[in-house]
């Protein structure tokens with residue numbers, strides 16, 4: 001996948017800079033053309049000559065170097081790139097890019113490129129957890145920049161925590177999957193996400209704990225793989241992903257209308273939303289008063305089952321549902337797979353630690369219509385999204 005691809009490897013000043021040499025070796029071995037750009041502080045940790053020797057190309061360090069500019073200016077470097085990979089990426093570098101500061105060759109290259117940009121942050125765990133840093137990363141992720149999470153371990157500063165650069169092989173794998181994945185180009189993917197709200201009166205509603213994180217991760221992953229993505233989202237606290245056509249809805253009936261309005265256009269439909277099955281029969285026009293009541297009954301009526309209806313008229317579309325269960329996971333998931341005429345269902349036991357609605361990780365099983373069950377370990381919702389798309393893409397009809 002990396003054969004002949006142009007990778008800019010940005011190295012910033014952290015103790016993990018030495019690992020970038022091994023990463024470079026892996027990139028070269030895979031056939032990539034690599035140009036290394038180092039910040040000034042990176043050169044305190046490792047000499048440019050190491051990267052020059054391994055890459056076979058001059059190492060770029062200066063924004064306004066006459067010689068380097070003549071050979072390959074910073075803008076042409078940014079233009080040529082298929083991928084800009086920054087490993088390790090310091091909090092400082094990420095903070096600069098998130099705030100539009102381009103004051104050296106690396107930050108300028110990152111801001112001038114239209115290629116995919118992948119940051120592999122490495123830093124002290126307190127810095128990693130600092131909300132200022134987290135906000136910068138979240139901002140860049142919303143804008144379509146990619147990140148590899150640092151791993152837990154003993155840090156150079158003596159702390160134990162999250163902040164270590166993953167093994168070069170893992171960084172390499174992420175770079176490879178980012179570059180190699182254009183497998184959804186020309187396809188339209190419809191994703192639903194989040195909960196729905198069913199109003200009782202102007203100030204109260206019935207809903208569930210869905211955060212929308214799983215559906216948003218799928219939408220972003222599909223976008224990164226070249227798909228046109230339509231995301232129909234219930235009310236969540238997440239930013240609308242860039243490059244995704246997002247339709248905001250509140251209730252199950254609104255979600256139903258929105259989905260049915262665009263479903264025809266989709267090649268692949270992934271229904272990650274936790275749709276409320278029932279809504280109050282009557283929605284009070286005014287705030288309901290408790291008066292002297294000690295108990296209260298709210299009569300509910302069924303909402304349309306969007307997924308089941310899609311299943312009735314899916315044609316050649318691939319339909320993926322979710323089953324959030326608290327007991328008899330496989331049994332219930334199998335029933336939903338069959339009853340709703342799905343190609344695949346993603347089953348998760350929401351009572352399991354590390355799985356379910358609100359967290360950043362999930363533990364899922366994929367059940368397909370041919371009876372196959374694939375069990376995945378706990379992983380981030382972004383990782384689940386990638387594997388889900390691998391499996392769903394394999395089900396798409398050829399051509």
Ligand code: CTP
Pocket residue numbers: 192252271272273274275276277303304305306307308320321322323324325336
């Ligand atoms: N779903 C839907 N419309 C509904 C309810 C659910 O499209 N009114 C979809 C969800 O988006 C999900 C799948 O159906 O992909 C499973 O939802 P879930 O609530 O777990 O299953 P239900 O079929 O509603 O069954 P139950 O509530 O009895 O578990």
